[in-house]
Amino acid sequence: MRLLKVATCNLNNWALDFDCNLKNIKESIGRAKEAGAVIRLGPELEITGYGCEDHFLELDTVTHAWECLKDLLLGDWTDGILCSFGMPVIKGSERYNCQVLCLNRKIIMIRPKLWLANDGNYRELRWFTAWKQKDQLEDFQLPNEISVALKQKSVPFGYGFIQFLDTAVAAEICEELFTPIPPHADLALNGVEVFMNASGSHHQLRKLDYRIRAFISATHSRGGVYMYSNHQGCDGGRLYFDGCSCVVVNGDMIAQGSQFSLKDVEIVVAQVDLDAVAGFRGSISSFQEQASCKTKIPSVAVPYNLCQPFNLKMSLSSPLKINYHSPEEEIAFGPGCWLWDYLRRSGASGFLLPLSGGADSSSVAAIVGCMCQLVVKEISNGDEQVKADAIRIGHYANGEFPTDSREFAKRIFYTVFMGSENSSQETRMLAKKLADEIGSWHLDVSIDTVVSAFLSLFQTLTGKRPCYKVDGGSNVENLGLQNIQARIRMVLAFMLASLLPWVHNKPGFYLVLGSSNVDEGLRGYLTKVFDL
Structure with missing residues (x-):
């Protein structure tokens, strides 16, 4: 042999x-x-x-x-x-x-x-x-x-x-x-x-x-x-x-x-x-x-022998059943592992996600929740590097470290429902329920006063005040009003991500997560960053 x-x-x-x-x-x-x-x-x-x-x-x-x-x-x-x-x-x-x-x-x-x-x-x-x-x-x-x-x-x-x-x-x-x-x-x-x-x-x-x-x-x-x-x-x-x-x-x-x-x-x-x-x-x-x-x-x-002499104590590796994850596990584990790897090297203290209660943002929130579960599991399995990273990112002290995924999520994950007069009570409740299940620090914010301020400024400049199509407005007015809300939510998200850690006496900043789907990304509907 x-x-x-x-x-x-x-x-x-x-x-x-x-x-x-x-x-x-x-x-x-x-x-x-x-x-x-x-x-x-x-x-x-x-x-x-x-x-x-x-x-x-x-x-x-x-x-x-x-x-x-x-x-x-x-x-x-x-x-x-x-x-x-x-x-x-x-x-x-x-x-x-x-x-x-x-x-x-x-x-x-x-x-x-x-x-x-x-x-x-x-x-x-x-x-x-x-x-x-x-x-x-x-x-x-x-x-x-x-x-x-x-x-x-x-x-x-x-x-x-x-x-x-x-x-x-x-x-x-x-x-x-x-x-x-x-x-x-x-x-x-x-x-x-x-x-x-x-x-x-x-x-x-x-x-x-x-x-x-x-x-x-x-x-x-x-x-x-x-x-x-x-x-x-x-x-x-x-x-x-x-x-x-x-x-x-x-x-x-x-x-x-x-x-x-x-x-x-x-x-x-x-x-x-x-x-x-x-x-x-x-x-x-x-x-x-x-x-x-x-x-x-x-x-x-190369005049060198790679093989080892036969030894009765040696055993050959036997054929094994190939391990495949289900599609649902792949969708959760792949992005979850990527998020943790990016977070631990970024210098940030966590993530912030605008959570509407819809399918897209809820999926992103669930993936972050899965990430928290993976971190806690690896720590319980004895991975010292994951433990050290989690202690640093979660700002644990006195020998403490994450043992519960929901507690860990509370430290490193903000979710924000940015509702308006057009938001339903159902989506507000769904966002809160999902945030509670994951363990995130959840905020419920109304953007109506900010939208109204923008419209008042526009009216002062032009003498006109746009309205939605259902209220008799045109397609141009309808699109403009939708875009105002999207942009306001973007600015608010980045403000909260940079200042909420300061409010809670935490160092660093949070990374803002987007939740647009592929179609929205291709059409340019996603509003995430801008330059002055």
């Missing part, structure tokens, strides 16, 4: 937060080593954070990434363990999205991404170039400071795999898995048994099933060990990355991480028998025939 223990991870890394990112990377390596793993895979662009956007075009971003890599390689972090780190690399005049494969304080190979994600939420072609020389590995001159520190002048760069004494390992980066002809197809025919997919995949409703089916398909007809690592959390932008790092062997899921979690670092470990991969491939006649006339892919030879 050729036993191999591998570790992949969910990391909550933040764009351009190099110190925090490096800390998380080191913690993940430490946990992988402690578990006995000899391969550690991290997410795509984990050193810089995936969401740097146009900061990828700045030389400092690449320079700091090399400094972090140097820190990792000068220490003992890569001793006895193959580590794949994601970072941008400039070669010549091109900038590439790369996986840097390191072992025993040396860079073994740099693998640039072949196919870039450039649709939907992704714009990788704006910042990176796709590697097109698929039939060769080139010699890459390391930056001088790195070369001197590592005593290593150059490293193979390009599309290829690493040939160890006892197995072959290759990288396949995120989008490449989903292309019509994915790299793992030819790599498998060239004898690669372990595939490492570093990813930056955002959460989208029911997307996880599509992703997992791709992992299973990659190894169901070709065999192999497929490792997948992903970011988890808010990377500084609008997207939530939903983790779910996993390991698949010969079409079976054998290890799966969480999809929604507040943890900064999560490790998924699996122990596999590579002889099972060889046996699986040997039983497929078509695989043998196609392998005999394969397209040859270049490799880097």
Whole structure:
């Protein structure tokens, strides 16, 4: 038996937060080593954070990434363990999205991404170039400071795999898995048994099933060990990355991480028998025939054994039932985790939401309530980082910390019903009832006097006073009156968010939450911010 223990991870890394990112990377390596793993895979662009956007075009971003890599390689972090780190690399005049494969304080190979994600939420072609020389590995001159520190002048760069004494390992980066002809197809025919997919995949409703089916398909007809690592959390932008790092062997899921979690670092470990991969491939006649006339892919030879000798105390990871959340759970957990991640890094003391009692604002309020429940649950599970963040944001003292989600919501969540003469008593009651269930600090405000003041000012200026269509007004008057109320509510929301903490002797400010739906957002109906 050729036993191999591998570790992949969910990391909550933040764009351009190099110190925090490096800390998380080191913690993940430490946990992988402690578990006995000899391969550690991290997410795509984990050193810089995936969401740097146009900061990828700045030389400092690449320079700091090399400094972090140097820190990792000068220490003992890569001793006895193959580590794949994601970072941008400039070669010549091109900038590439790369996986840097390191072992025993040396860079073994740099693998640039072949196919870039450039649709939907992704714009990788704006910042990176796709590697097109698929039939060769080139010699890459390391930056001088790195070369001197590592005593290593150059490293193979390009599309290829690493040939160890006892197995072959290759990288396949995120989008490449989903292309019509994915790299793992030819790599498998060239004898690669372990595939490492570093990813930056955002959460989208029911997307996880599509992703997992791709992992299973990659190894169901070709065999192999497929490792997948992903970011988890808010990377500084609008997207939530939903983790779910996993390991698949010969079409079976054998290890799966969480999809929604507040943890900064999560490790998924699996122990596999590579002889099972060889046996699986040997039983497929078509695989043998196609392998005999394969397209040859270049490799880097490393005289090192990754596999461990057989030990009776070692047990293989068994196939498991894939864990999927219901659509309702995804809708609650994904935005809830994103909100917590954004809040804890923003410097704010909580959220303020104009709560009308309607479906849109009530849904946002429920998601914040879910966030509070997740925080309390993680604290009860012993997560010290979540506990420290909750104590800081909620301004707990004397050793106290959140133990009840409603009590926590009272500290960090304001809801405000901004009613007018046109508001119904039913919506007012629904808003109050939901606020009580969540535990928010709820206010009931009438904006009629402010609206009247605006109309009086308009009448003084023009001599006319608009009225609603039901009262005989025109479409123009009707729209203008509706817009006045929306704008007043916006200004009031931001005033309350900035001053209510002061009223309650709390430091900081609150973040204003909007609750427009997609249609309103596209039509420009949402009123949230303005410039003078």
